[in-house]
Amino acid sequence: METLPHQAFQPVFLDFLRCFPILVYEWDVEQKRYLSMNPFGCAFHGKSAAQIRRLSALEAATLIHPDDLGWLNEARQRLGREVAAGRPPSFIPVELRRRAPDGSFGWFLTWETLVRRAPDGPPTLLGFGQDISRRKRVEAALAESESNLRLILENMADVIWVCDLQMRFTFVTPSVSRLTGFTPEEVIGMGPLLTLTAEAVEVVSAALTEELAREAACPGTGGYRRFIIEQNRKGGGTVWTEVSTSFLRDPAGQVVAVAGVTRDFTAQRAVEEELRRSLGTLEERVVARTAELREANQRLEREIEERRRAQREALLAVEQERQHLGQDLHDDLCQRLVGAMCLAKSLDAPTLRKREPALAESVATIHGILGQTVELVRGLARGLAIKPSGVGALEESLRQLAQDSRRYYQVSCRVTVTGEIPALPPPVAVGLVRIAQEAITNAVRHGRATGLRISLRVAGSRLRLDLADNGGGITGDPKAMNGLGLRNMRSRAEFLRGTLQIGPRRGGGTRVRCEIPCPGRVVRKAAR
Numbered sequence: 001m002e003t004l005p006h007q008a009f010q011p012v013f014l015d016f017l018r019c020f021p022i023l024v025y026e027w028d029v030e031q032k033r034y035l036s037m038n039p040f041g042c043a044f045h046g047k048s049a050a051q052i053r054r055l056s057a058l059e060a061a062t063l064i065h066p067d068d069l070g071w072l073n074e075a076r077q078r079l080g081r082e083v084a085a086g087r088p089p090s091f092i093p094v095e096l097r098r099r100a101p102d103g104s105f106g107w108f109l110t111w112e113t114l115v116r117r118a119p120d121g122p123p124t125l126l127g128f129g130q131d132i133s134r135r136k137r138v139e140a141a142l143a144e145s146e147s148n149l150r151l152i153l154e155n156m157a158d159v160i161w162v163c164d165l166q167m168r169f170t171f172v173t174p175s176v177s178r179l180t181g182f183t184p185e186e187v188i189g190m191g192p193l194l195t196l197t198a199e200a201v202e203v204v205s206a207a208l209t210e211e212l213a214r215e216a217a218c219p220g221t222g223g224y225r226r227f228i229i230e231q232n233r234k235g236g237g238t239v240w241t242e243v244s245t246s247f248l249r250d251p252a253g254q255v256v257a258v259a260g261v262t263r264d265f266t267a268q269r270a271v272e273e274e275l276r277r278s279l280g281t282l283e284e285r286v287v288a289r290t291a292e293l294r295e296a297n298q299r300l301e302r303e304i305e306e307r308r309r310a311q312r313e314a315l316l317a318v319e320q321e322r323q324h325l326g327q328d329l330h331d332d333l334c335q336r337l338v339g340a341m342c343l344a345k346s347l348d349a350p351t352l353r354k355r356e357p358a359l360a361e362s363v364a365t366i367h368g369i370l371g372q373t374v375e376l377v378r379g380l381a382r383g384l385a386i387k388p389s390g391v392g393a394l395e396e397s398l399r400q401l402a403q404d405s406r407r408y409y410q411v412s413c414r415v416t417v418t419g420e421i422p423a424l425p426p427p428v429a430v431g432l433v434r435i436a437q438e439a440i441t442n443a444v445r446h447g448r449a450t451g452l453r454i455s456l457r458v459a460g461s462r463l464r465l466d467l468a469d470n471g472g473g474i475t476g477d478p479k480a481m482n483g484l485g486l487r488n489m490r491s492r493a494e495f496l497r498g499t500l501q502i503g504p505r506r507g508g509g510t511r512v513r514c515e516i517p518c519p520g521r522v523v524r525k526a527a528r
Helices: 006-017 039-045 049-054 057-061 066-084 133-155 176-180 198-217 266-347 350-355 357-384 393-409 426-445 484-495
Strands: 023-028 033-037 092-099 105-116 123-131 159-163 169-172 225-232 238-249 255-264 412-418 420-422 451-459 462-469 499-504 510-517 523-525
Touching (some): 023 039, 023 105, 039 049, 039 092, 105 133, 159 176, 176 238, 176 255, 198 225, 238 266, 266 484, 393 412, 420 451, 426 451, 426 462, 426 510, 484 499
Parallel strands (some): 412 451
Antiparallel strands (some): 023 033, 023 123, 092 105, 159 169, 225 238, 420 523, 499 510
16 A cells, blocks of 8 residues: 655645544744634634635734633643654643634634644644534533532522431531531431431331332332421530432432432421410310300200290190180089070060060060170180190181181181191190181281181191181281280290291281191091
């Protein structure tokens, strides 16, 4: 293989280098001018090769950043000293900035050495420059990131740390000093006993064992824990901290360390303790107040029951008095009136009619009036001395009430009983009849009613008594009405542990509804 001679090799080598994206140039050491520059270099500077060669020494110096000329000249002087000492020149690397056409600068890693174009010719400086602007930007960004990260780590309140699997610290941020008083240098390489209390060490050790077991059973799932533990402070005392942990894994997924964040939890724990104490105090107050309310409620229930008992006794006393009065009217007054009727009848003889016709007519009139009075007193006695008992007694009493209403008030009154009506205790039946009596009286006296309808039926577990009339109705709020009759009706409904509703009737008039618990299920099929 034929080789080129030395003087022919250099141009061929330079032509070879011109094909690569690196800056290649020749520099005249004595004239301080460029002898040549490859197309890549010319393109970077925005000049042609001829323009590069025509640059003066001062103009050529402007292609280099002023701050980098000192480094470059120092490297070239070093090469000159090597040649003067008879040593082979070396390649000296220099990082410098070259000017682009827009006035900006790009970083180049430059190697320069001295060569001779001819064996006996003057030395020429041969330079190679690789564009490292992107690397410099990355390095600058990385340096800025490192600076920012260092600033964050130095000023953050939380402590970031890393431990190996023997629980020895391998990394800790400077904030550990503010939290515990220990410097990072004191903590790194030490075990947990330095910063953790004995109780906290037990908790953390047990948790690490559990998480490693979980990781072994299901890789990728272990390590995530949160603790509220007490840590030692340098010089004595402790601080409550919140610790969150996770595993660090190598590329193969194996756990190699534990990383965590520790936060001062003292203030929050104090708040929680105060909240817990306040909650305990509040619970005690609630319990005490509940007991007071329970006692007050029991007293109220006793008072209500006592009032109901007194009300029942009063109603029973009134009812007994009514029964006695009705019985007295029937047994005494009615008998006396019947005796007077008999006496008047005995006076009405044929001889009297012949001798004293006017007197006989008066006697007959007295006899008629006495008869009407007897019927009236008997009706009053029936109304006062109601004694419904047994199956059907309530219906019978209501029908008798309707009949008396038609007779004494000259109104139409109809009774409808629907379904199966249970046998009611006499006090219950009497109470319902009394409510019906009062409702009829109010309808006739105050509402000027001419027609009434009484209905009785079982609705679910309750017995319902409805009374409707065609009178003038009521005005205002029925609950605000407090007449004697309405008070009696409400008292009787309450006595029966039922409800009483009074309101306007659709189409005119008034509707009264009383519902009471259905007492028992001894029933009969009621008549229509």
